[in-house]
Amino acid sequence: TMYPSCFPKDFETAILPTIDDIRSIEVYRVIKSGTIHRNDFLSTYEEVILNLIPKPKNYDERDPGTYSTSCYMDSKEIEYFLKLIMKHHPPAVIAQGKTEVKCGPSQITKERNPAKKDTHVDWWIFEAATPELYFRKVI
Secondary structure (H helix, E strand, C coil), X not given: CCCCCCCCCCHHHHHCCCCCCCCCCEEEEEECCXXXXXXXXXXXXXXXXXXXXXXXXXXXXXXXXXXXXXXXXXXXXXXXXXXXXXCCXXXXXEEEEECCHHXXXXXXXXXXXXXXXXXXXXXXXXCCCCHXXXXXXXX
């Protein structure tokens, strides 16, 4: 598998959604460290198993979103998150970039889950990918 080796064995067959239209999406992401590195693109699942974050309230190991790296198409939605993060990670910044296809597939979350009303994008990044090359600091 090209996905992180820590992912469940059935990730690609049973968890990863089928994406009809694989494309790059222009997005924003909070970079906690303040400098854009590969580690700023870990999935929620990886952050939890590496003890970088506590398990989120609605944590579900069968939800494809757990294995994605969260991005947003609207920078306004991420600015609120940046303010929260700044309390714990003062150097945090917002980066703008794209979900480069060769780094892994991405999907606008509300295409899979219409209950979601925001511009959240799930990006399933391959283990050997370099997503940091496609982002630059904007705030």
